[in-house]
Amino acid sequence: MKSFLCRCLIIVMASFAQPALAQKICVFSLVGAQGELWSLMTDFKLAAAGWGDEIALRVFTDERVAAEDLKAGLCDGLLMTGIKARQFVSFSGSIDSIGGLHNYDSLRVLIELAAHPSLAASMRQGTYETAGIVPLGAAYLFLNDRSVTSVEKIAGKRMAVFDNDRAQILMARRIGVLPELSDVTNFSSKFNNGVVDIVAAPAAAYLPLELYRGVGAHGIVVKMPTAQLTLQLVVRHEQFSADFMARSRRYFADNVDRAMHIIHAAEDDILFFYPPPDKDRQRYTEMMNDSRQFLIEQGVYNTDMMAWMKKARCKVSPARAECGNGSPW
């Protein structure tokens, strides 16, 4: 009788047991829980469920707060900008380097490489591991005056630089612009209100943040990537299996086309979107290459990633002068 009652009690208690807690993935999104990014993450959540991994999504409109929650363990993972991700995993966080990747083909090559099992160890740093990379679009220079397009004329102008990106601050000093410390929540209003003359931003920001107001009728958006921006899912790796990591990286690599479709549509909306003036084109390229080398020497970027990025650039464009110079990056 006692044995029977004990068995009944165990059965009753088991029926009230809590289901396994879902892993909490936090998502930084300027527009909140809506739009293409949120749609991508809800699809990711469904895919993960198919692998047997339950995920709960939580949205943040403030990236700084989201990163603090990740550090505090309140998020098991966070989808954030590559620039922010650099403090967690410097290898993948260096993809967003200034002058790092010259076009979208080289970015595709790199994301595919990053999803390869042979680079899995590089995607982990301390407590954290990068579980996915999403293209956000090339960062272009937005100027409020199209007469200021040469590298030399840019010097002395005011430029919004993100206060969480040492690379931008160093580069601003190097090319002679006056840096105005900003963040992702206020750089656009500073540009649109004339506080700064120049910002660097992806096309995805053009309509939502109304950057056309800052460009106005007399500005220009220079159609030469200064960097390839990404969003990266960084997780606390002890909360997830190695199988999840591999599947997750593969999932995001397989969805690059989806992101690129959105990026191309956003770029199609940009007015006064011109390549650098003919006589300045070479100088712009030199500025990007020079800035990349300088920032590597300053220790801003992960040198292993810099080497892989050179491989990606040269795979796509083998005629580039750097491809035969024997330099690792």
Add this chain to the structure above:
Amino acid sequence: MRYALHVLLTLLGLSISLASYADEYRELLARYQTALNNEDDRALSAMIAVDATIQIRLQQEKQEDLQLTLSRDEFVQQLRALWRFSESQSYQQKNTRWHNFQQGARVLLEQTENYQLFGERLVQKSEIALQLSTVDGAARITSIRTTTQQW
């Protein structure tokens, strides 16, 4: 006699051919102007050769001219974006001059655009040179060079 007839027929064929090219190019220019006025970017794109050379020289007051080289897609994208943001856009072309029919046609014309953009009333005057050629059996614009002033 037979030889003379042969030469005559060849010359006749050539002149007919040239005449039909001339008509085709004039029609192409008319369609180009219609596409601009109708803000029809697809029609415009179809008229311009995919590898067309497009150079724009923007004259700036008290500043060096800005010379830009665009692909066809970049050129059409910019028109599409301008039409999206601007209001009350109008195009007037005048002073059309034709040259060099045998290697295709070169057309020079003056174009004035009036539009409203971000609260500003703007006028843009351009000297435009179009090179028209036959590509895969169809008349296409193979080169566009403009010198533009805006105020």
